Amino acid sequence: MQGKNLSIQIGPLSHAKFVLNDGSLSLQKYTQSKPDIHHDIGYRHVLKASFDDDTCALTVAYLTKKKKALHLVVVEGKVDQSQAEHAAEWSESVMKTVYDAFGIKRSRRFMVFVNPYGGRKKAVTIFEKKVEPTLKAAGCSFKVHFTTHQGQAQTMCQTLSLDFDAVITVSGDGLVHEILNGFAQHEDPITAFSIPVAPIPTGSGNGLCLNLLGREEGLDVLAATLNAIKGQPMKVDILAFTQGGKRTISFMSQALGLMADLDVGTDNLRWMGESRFLYGLLRGILTKKKSPIQLSYKLAENDKYKMASDVANRHHTLTGEHILPSPLSANTQYSFDDISRERYEQDEEGWTIFPHPIIYLYAGKGPYVGRDFMAFPVSVPDDGLIDLTVMTDPTRGDLFASMDGAHEGKTYWHPKVHYVKAHSYRVKPLQKDGHLSVDGEPFPFEEFEVEVYKNPATLLSCYGRYAAKFEPRAPPLSA
Numbered sequence: 062m063q064g065k066n067l068s069i070q071i072g073p074l075s076h077a078k079f080v081l082n083d084g085s086l087s088l089q090k091y092t093q094s095k096p097d098i099h100h101d102i103g104y105r106h107v108l109k110a111s112f113d114d115d116t117c118a119l120t121v122a123y124l125t126k127k128k129k130a131l132h133l134v135v136v137e138g139k140v141d142q143s144q145a146e147h148a149a150e151w152s153e154s155v156m157k158t159v160y161d162a163f164g165i166k167r168s169r170r171f172m173v174f175v176n177p178y179g180g181r182k183k184a185v186t187i188f189e190k191k192v193e194p195t196l197k198a199a200g201c202s203f204k205v206h207f208t209t210h211q212g213q214a215q216t217m218c219q220t221l222s223l224d225f226d227a228v229i230t231v232s233g234d235g236l237v238h239e240i241l242n243g244f245a246q247h248e249d250p251i252t253a254f255s256i257p258v259a260p261i262p263t264g265s266g267n268g269l270c271l272n273l274l275g276r277e278e279g280l281d282v283l284a285a286t287l288n289a290i291k292g293q294p295m296k297v298d299i300l301a302f303t304q305g306g307k308r309t310i311s312f313m314s315q316a317l318g319l320m321a322d323l324d325v326g327t328d329n330l331r332w333m334g335e336s337r338f339l340y341g342l343l344r345g346i347l348t349k350k351k352s353p354i355q356l357s358y359k360l361a362e363n364d365k366y367k368m369a370s371d372v373a374n375r376h377h378t379l380t381g382e383h384i385l386p387s388p389l390s391a392n393t394q395y396s397f398d399d400i401s402r403e404r405y406e407q408d409e410e411g412w413t414i415f416p417h418p419i420i421y422l423y424a425g426k427g428p429y430v431g432r433d434f435m436a437f438p439v440s441v442p443d444d445g446l447i448d449l450t451v452m453t454d455p456t457r458g459d460l461f462a463s464m465d466g467a468h469e470g471k472t473y474w475h476p477k478v479h480y481v482k483a484h485s486y487r488v489k490p491l492q493k494d495g496h497l498s499v500d501g502e503p504f505p506f507e508e509f510e511v512e513v514y515k516n517p518a519t520l521l522s523c524y525g526r527y528a529a530k531f532e533p534r535a536p537p538l539s540a
């Protein structure tokens with residue numbers, strides 16, 4: 062249809078034609094020096110189309126994938142005066158198609174916090190070279206603050222004016238932790254938590270970005286910027302971590318033993334980027350240090366097969382993708398007499414007492430804790446539960462084997478990995494030395510309790526669920 066087409070003159074020697082198709086905007090560029098260029102741009106990647114009446118200039122901004130990463134492209138050109146009315150209508154119809162039809166507000170207003178210190182300390186450059194131009198090209202407005210010290214973003218969020226469409230963090234998970242803790246101390250915490258947080262990955266682990274965008278795009282700065290521009294609010298649970306009478310909000314994880322040693326125990330190696338976690342893991346496997354603790358939890362579910370098929374069914378309902386448990390193959394690596402389904406003693410208040418000595422405890426929300434470790438593959442954003450995983454007394458071989466396929470969540474199936482969903486849990490260390498990390502930040506190695514608050518916080522998501530792929534398995538016939 063003619064109304065869906067628009068031609069522009071880009072320079073003296075080149076021109077282009079846009080066509081608004083079903084599902085994509087196609088661009089055909091004709092230049093003298095190069096062969097014709099054709100792009101099909103999916104609606105999701107179209108950031109803006111605008112027409113300036115005074116200058117007869119049309120601008121279209123979009124993101125395109127080159128060498129596995131997204132790049133910003135802005136095409137500008139002149140429209141013939143006789144086509145001015147059509148060009149104005151055409152650009153408005155593009156905006157209606159790529160924003161309004163999906164219920165996405167155009168030209169969002171953001172508060173942006175940039176942590177110059179996180180990861181490899183490139184956040185400022187990344188913000189200036191990539192994020193800022195993309196937000197501007199999409200017609201978004203924003204206020205930006207470069208943090209000068211730890212805790213500053215948290216303090217600012219306690220009194221943040223709540224008139225932004227979202228808060229963007231250009232950092233790792235540490236700044237997200239600060240924002241949510243600031244919101245918890247806001248005079249209107251419910252409204253504060255309703256402001257979505259959209260992380261952009263410039264830290265070392267960037268677990269939240271991986272959970273929102275998946276392993277392929279989770280570390281792509283412009284995929285995360287696009288999520289800020291076009292993602293939809295997704296409600297998520299938060300975790301109340303209480304230690305010594307003080308409550309801290311945790312949005313991602315608590316780690317103790319080996320899993321904390323490889324994170325806060327390698328803090329001095331931040332310059333290594335993500336590799337510091339692998340180094341910490343190998344060091345931990347070699348020393349195989351035990352953590353004597355008392356652990357108890359309020360159990361919600363401990364059937365690994367059921368949890369895996371429940372999460373697959375939920376994804377199926379949300380996306381229409383069909384995921385069925387695959388039958389057990391003859392060469393399945395592990396036996397299935399796993400320890401999760403053992404019945405442990407319960408106290409009179411219904412707390413399950415976990416009896417084993419442990420190598421690590423890892424509890425949290427969101428499948429990925431780093432690109433190479435999907436620690437909580439069956440985690441659900443808003444089930445009101447925390448996924449709790451404990452490794453008991455493994456051999457070094459068990460530890461190595463449990464890390465095989467860790468990026469796909471295979472650790473979950475290892476028979477020595479105890480994995481449950483709990484309403485809450487408590488830990489009492491039985492010795493003084495040790496590491497405890499909460500959302501990757503160090504905390505005193507002392508007694509604590511974690512409870513789940515169902516659903517108060519908000520993130521932006523393009524998928525409406527955690528973006529992790531995890532294959533369920535059929536239970537063995539005897540189960």
Ligand SMILES: Nc1ncnc2c1ncn2[C@@H]1O[C@H](COP(=O)(O)OP(=O)(O)OP(=O)(O)O)[C@@H](O)[C@H]1O
Pocket residue numbers: 176177178179180181207208209210211212231232233234235236239263264265266267268331500501502
């Ligand atoms: N300007 C600053 N100087 C020093 N520390 C800061 C500053 N701004 C924030 N912080 C703190 O820096 C720590 C690390 O931040 P961040 O999470 O962004 O990076 P990271 O730890 O490398 O990444 P990840 O958490 O994804 O592993 C956090 O505790 C954060 O509160």
